[in-house]
Amino acid sequence: MRGSLAVGKAGDGVDAVAYVAGREALDWLRAVDPLAGHVIDLGDFRAGLEEALVLYRMGGAPRLILSGAGGEDEWLGHAERLRVAVAAAVRQARRLKQVKRLGIVVEKGLLEKAAEEGSGEAWALEQALVAADMANYAYSLHGRGERPHVLAEIRLEPGNEKALEQARAVAEGVRLARDLANAPANIMGPDGLEQEARELARRLGLGIRVLHRGELESLGMGGILAVGEGSDSEPRLIILEYHGGGKKVAVIGKAVAFDAGGLDLKPPQAMLEMKYDKSGGAAAMGIVAAAARLRLPVDLVALIPAVENMPSGRAYKPLDVIRMYNGTTVEIGNTDAEGRLIMADALAYAAERYKPDIMIDLATLTGAAVVALGNHAAALMSNNEELASKLERAAWRAGEPAWRLPTWPVYEKQLESKTADTSNVGGRWAGAITAAKFLEKFVDGRPWAHLDIAGVAWVQDKGPWKPYYPGGATGWGVRTVVELLRSL
Known part of the structure; x- marks a missing residue:
């Protein structure tokens, strides 16, 4: 379910036209249409944020x-x-079920101010178009009954073809991430994720390699194997490659297609959102799709460890000790701290095989990140000041705020184990940080940044509340990493 993006005269052949302006431009709105001026003079419209x-x-x-x-x-x-x-404006138009085509006119001053924060007018127009497409998104598997109403076309004025082409590329990446994360586990398990990756590679000319059980065993990827052991769905590591030249970048995304917690079983209510535990892997796939469509000058590899974390007679157990790809032994303090295990194998493999200049991982990793930052920012941790600063700026420009947490060496002490090189958990306190410190053990000292998106990957009780997130998965991270890749 999707509409098309376009640029051109906003009022031609549309069912509704929207005028977008801030409080500083009420005079412009008055001049646009006498009816708008009358409503403003009555005090019934003040151009407040999200007021429509x-x-x-x-x-x-x-x-x-x-x-x-x-x-x-x-x-x-x-x-x-x-x-x-x-x-x-798009959300308001969608409420009017008879509106199929919407034209949007953006006040010049607002556009100019936005352009100053990015890389010019084309960038600002792209942001507007991508936001419009995100607000026009719906995920539906309805076989009968009324499906969500989406607009057939959204047309922006002013606009240009360059901005439109770029917006379509980014919007498709975000849509892909949202579709994959929104899909239920019976449709988008590890096998479904592999099929989607293969289809994406075919469409965009990407390189693809998928490591199944035999190869995972021969490589010694004990983390991916242990987490996937309890499920009838075989674990795998999906690798997508885009070659655009330039810096080597590895993006690693957590894809636990469903997380029941393993033998440390989650309570039933907590499982109702666990189809979203593949949001990091979904974002990684969206990022590589957007980069390919934008023809960005980078060599990008996306590594997506895909598993289900289920309880069974085969499932890995608390206090088991497993050996990871890089030889590190890990004592299992909790089977529900599974994401860091599959990510660790993927990070170590990426560092050794691809020797990237930059490594970025995205994962719905810890409830502790949600406790710290709520549903309005991702937690950012890194071993490299330059990369962390660039990623912070990219996140802000993209409208996906990320807040840095410390990664001081002292936090490693919480991961100490008497029987293995490390535990996979560090106790209740500073849980987001100790999870990041665990991951850091597997990056081989390469510049690396970790985005814990547990609070922002889907719309939860307390947000994120934005009109371009109607509900469900947000695709958080796609726009941020695309902004970072552009800055390279």
């Missing part, structure tokens, strides 16, 4: 949507003001 109002008129597009971008003092920046306001 529908008006009806004779002549031209029959529906007029006014969408507010708030004031210049908004903490989130002008580019995010633009994204949120455009998305709010």
Whole structure:
């Protein structure tokens, strides 16, 4: 279920036209249409952030949507003001089931301010278009009954073809990540993820390699094998390669297609969101798809360890000791701390085989990250100051904030084990940090950054609340890493 993005005259042949502006541009809105001016003078529209109002008129597009971008003092920046306001207009239009085609006009001043935060007007237009597409997203498996209403076309004014081409590439990457994460485990298990990766490779001319049980055993990938042992779905490591020249970048994404917790079984209520535990792997696949469509000048490899973490007679057990790909032995303190085990094997393999200049991992790794930051920012940890700073800036530009947590050596003491090189858990306190310190043991000292997206990968009780996240998976991380890759 998707509509198309376009640029051109917003009022031509549409069912509704939306005007997007901040509080500083109310005079511009007054000049746009006498009806808009009348409503503003009455005080019924103040252009607040996410404020959207529908008006009806004779002549031209029959529906007029006014969408507010708030004031210049908004903490989130002008580019995010633009994204949120455009998305709010799309969301309002979708509520009107008779609207099939929407035209959007962005006030020039808001566009110029957003452009200053990025790399020019084409970038700002791209942000608006991607936000519009994200707000027009719906995941549905309805066989009968009414399916969610999406707009057939969204047209932006002003616009240019370069911005449109780039927006379509990024939007497709985000959509792919959301589709994969939203899909239930019976449809998108490890086998389904492999099939999607193979189809993506075929469409975009990517290199692909998938390591199944025999190869995982011969390579000594004890983490991936142990976590996948309890499931009837075979574990695997999916590897996608895009060759654009330039720096070597490895992106590693956690893909636990369903996480029951293993023998340390989760309570039933906690399992209701565990189809989303593959969001990191979904984002990694979306990133490589966007990079290929954008023809970015990087050599990018995405490694996606795909497993299910289930209880059975074969499942790995608390206090088992397993040997990882790089030879490290790990004592299992909790079978529900499984993501770091599969990620560790993938990180170590990426570091040794591909020798990347940069390594980035994305994982719905810890509840501790959600406790620390809620549902509004990812937790960022890194062993490299330059990479961490670049990733922070990229996240802010993309509208996907990431907040740095310390990775001081003292936290490693919490992972000490009496019977193995390390434990896979470090106790209750600083859980997001000790998980990152565990992963750091497997990167071979290469520049590496870890994004714990447990709080932001899907819409939860406390957010993230944005009009371009109607619900379900958010695709968080695709736009951030694409921004970073562009900066290289």
